[in-house]
Amino acid sequence: MKMKSAKTPNLSLPKGATSHRKRPKIQDVATLASVSLGTVSAVLNGNGRISAATRNRVRTAIASLGYHPDLYASNLARKSTQVIGLVVSNLQNPFFAETAQAMEEEAGRHNHQISLMATNFSPERQRAAVERLLGARIAGIAVITSEHDQDARKLVLASGIPSVFLDVDKPIRNSATISVDSRGGMQAAVEHLIKLGHRDLLFVRNSEKENGTVLLSHKLRDEGFATAVRAYNSLGLNTNTVDISGPGADAGQRAIASAIGRVRFTGIVTVTDTVAMGVYRGLQARKLRIPQDVSVVGFDDAYFCRFLNPPLTTVSISREELSRMAVEALLQPQLPSGRGRSFNLGTHLIVRESTATPNTKSRTMRAG
Amino acid sequence: MKMKSAKTPNLSLPKGATSHRKRPKIQDVATLASVSLGTVSAVLNGNGRISAATRNRVRTAIASLGYHPDLYASNLARKSTQVIGLVVSNLQNPFFAETAQAMEEEAGRHNHQISLMATNFSPERQRAAVERLLGARIAGIAVITSEHDQDARKLVLASGIPSVFLDVDKPIRNSATISVDSRGGMQAAVEHLIKLGHRDLLFVRNSEKENGTVLLSHKLRDEGFATAVRAYNSLGLNTNTVDISGPGADAGQRAIASAIGRVRFTGIVTVTDTVAMGVYRGLQARKLRIPQDVSVVGFDDAYFCRFLNPPLTTVSISREELSRMAVEALLQPQLPSGRGRSFNLGTHLIVRESTATPNTKSRTMRAG
DNA sequence: CTGAAAGCGCTTACAG
């Protein structure tokens, strides 16, 4: 036992180390199985033809030692990893959670794993996530976020690994982009209400800025609304917009509280289903019935839409298709000379029970 | 433009490799900055006192090369990693998604990162997740799942790294367990209904088996229900139970469809909020009002509870407290001689608007 | 079918 000063306990382990038993390594397995280290590696990876007898000896040794190959050592020695980095905004948000799930399944079909990072809408965290993934020598990276960070994008592009981005404004050189037709989706939503007979429309949107620019997906939804309204202008539409301050349901609820009595509406279109959930709450708190008094349309087709009361009419974005595009973009990258590949992802309206012909009586509802 | 043969391009890259530019390594940075490799490492890790001038030269070189340390190489060379492995059942489920989020924040406070794996309730995937995490030489592992796999548990324990499990039946030697007081929570839920005056109770539970055993958390909820009913037996309660076949909202909806007209109830208690969401739907499809006709109580306090119509009375499990316990169990493990450390996590009832005094008229509702 | 050896890209004493 060595002498040490009183300050540092003489049995202290290195910082971070705990009292684990020593981790067995491949050499331990080889010794126990009386084979060489290369042989153990071969049975672990299914390479080479190892006799059944040897293989069994090795397997037994592995089990009895509780051996697990060290990920870092094996990936360092290996040429490539079979993992796709996935950056999403937030896992609480059903759209991202469902997309992450779909991505994992799609990647699995190509024998790849997903390494998942959430940014919580923070550009700093997006950068950190990208750096961490790049350090992990991933096979490709998908940035499926609503916010976008220029630095993070530069890092990705500079790395030269295959990449794909969701909803950015234009094609990216040597990368791929997936553009969701949010504009068309929103347009369809508004037209649906108009065709049902609604003339007094309220748009609950979130124009919160990220890095000084409005999210493209939200901008497209704005445009879709405007386009539809313009197309039916001759019908004498009365439209109003409420801006909310965040992606939460609470904001949707507050939006309604502030709009009621101030503006007239029989149909509401919202930026996301989560916001629509808050809108339901706001409406119901004022004893307004959906769809008898007010029709509501959401956006995203989250899992819970079918279970709201009434089930929410919404615009669907297929997570499966999105995942297929993303994985294809990463695993079958175009020739590097490419100007940037772009995928288009359609949306479609799913009509459920939250929308109906407006009640003429309630149409006159206005400021008290 | 180079000539290539039609079949095998003579410039073909090794399989798995794509056309990335060569990844810079620490030596490249050192050369560019005219320092030694050890110096670069020191500035990367903030070790040693490097002169500001040198540090800047190194930083510039890093930036201009787009250098990212290789995670595998650095972790291989390092003694320990600062990451906690977290295994959850499913990320679609709000309870797990919210817990994962809380764990990440709590771990962050201790300068640790989370490596997250979802099992989708599959024991095989649980085992695979554990193996992958063990290969990653994590500092500790938290198994926060509703299903449990014996093999996975053995692997964890054999590894000797600090571990913590949620909701297992008894303390685990050399490990830690967190027991949620689901029994007490359910008991409180039932008592709440009884005290409001409900005498006809329906329990919508999920007794689906995993590996031949009912989930402990569900068993405890069953017991809580039974205990409460027994305690108030003298009041002449009429109780019924419907078993559903899965964790989804659909199952809850079907449960109600099958119960209505067959049994009498004015108050419903459900195993989870997600199921309660389906129950709402089932009730509302039959034009039954909540809480005027039927009161409903959920379990978990998912994000969406506040936004259902009406807001759902439920039993809350604190994700923050759970995370604190888990991280403490991992980062401040008891002496290895310990018999197994156990934490108890309380639950509490949150009364919202889905429960009320029963309407005497609807109490008599029964089979047609 | 098996073994010895080089090398993956870092970190970390250690010597200057």
Added chain:
DNA sequence: CTGAAAGCGCTTACAG
């Protein structure tokens, strides 16, 4: 404050 060298635990030609 800086540099040369050993070593982390694997994989993968290569030679038998």
